[in-house]
Amino acid sequence: MAVTLAPMHSRDRRYHHGDLRAALLSRAEQTLREKGPAALSLRELARDLGVSHAAPSRHFKDKQALLDALALTGFERMADVLEASQESVEETFAARIDAVVRAYVGFAQENAVLLDLMYSVKHDPTASEDLVVAVGRWSEIVELLVEEGQRSGEVREGPMERVGLTVFAVLHGYADLAAAGMLPPEVTEHGLDEVIAFILRGSAPDRPS
Amino acid sequence: MAVTLAPMHSRDRRYHHGDLRAALLSRAEQTLREKGPAALSLRELARDLGVSHAAPSRHFKDKQALLDALALTGFERMADVLEASQESVEETFAARIDAVVRAYVGFAQENAVLLDLMYSVKHDPTASEDLVVAVGRWSEIVELLVEEGQRSGEVREGPMERVGLTVFAVLHGYADLAAAGMLPPEVTEHGLDEVIAFILRGSAPDRPS
DNA sequence: ACCTGAACACCGTTCAAGT
């Protein structure tokens, strides 16, 4: 019966969608969130949006291209969240780490499936240039933070690949466990304090003995 | 458990495979490793093994059941590797952590895609009971290790959900980054020393000041 | 430029039937 176009909603655009690309991304994320990555189908997406099954190919070369684009928006939003966490925060390493850990873990919990997608896409060798840029943006945040801590004497000396990377590993590991639902419920926010304290102890300078 | 049976076709296998279940799992892992999870198809698996496309359904209810079973073997092998890492190792917290970190990261690097599968399956609410058991086996290893360290005074006091979980988060985060190929190449093994030192500092008791 | 509709090859799942 669906031969007539866009009949249901009076305020619908012309026979082509208007901003199909954005609509596809948004709807895809919703499906991902609600039914998981295995349930994501281009044809169903098109059906939901009231366009033909071939329409998405005008905006995304193939399914993987849509997933890549979705992951990219995830990285960008993540970077935004991390950068925002550093605004109007006391300029000590402890305060900054506290803010960034809470922001990262919060994002991970609210966007667990998207985070999975982000990391699996990044794993892919054919990753786009934009994506590399977006990843760089938020690994830089941790780097800057650590370097600042080193200058102020709050963080032990050493190259970024050692100190910064390890701090990031803690951050990422805890967020990943939280997103995967592996943390006992009462630990989820309580545990954050311990993680932050752990990072501070682990990255503190040696005390003269 | 008869292994040899009457042959059927000219030179190939018998008409039923013999141990199709194990063959499916093994071949699925190989495909996963070589071509990634998106390229895994039950029909292709069956083709590769010379059985009809409907044969796998005798052993796995559906595709997800096969993936679950594959993830389970991953968890079991992981537990084996971790347990093996604790044999004939000096009985100090430092030595034990060193061994377990290297084992975990090593496994993660050699089985990156499988690890992804393991965590995505564990994320699934319909996870089997066997799987929960297998996960428990290796989170216990870290717990025992931390408790032992606490008794010997090498590790600060505190409940397992605080100290043990955080140690595990570092371990997991670094392994995940390594598996995802996010570590600069020269860091991969060099960085392990820093991670281990970080864990030791982070979990050490407070020094009287 | 943007989308449709038909076509193609492939997929997961089910099921009666064979051995």
Add this chain to the structure above:
DNA sequence: ACCTGAACACCGTTCAAGT
């Protein structure tokens, strides 16, 4: 018990054609 072969509904991708 274990597997086959056909059938069904669905999928991703491509492409000539419409507007």
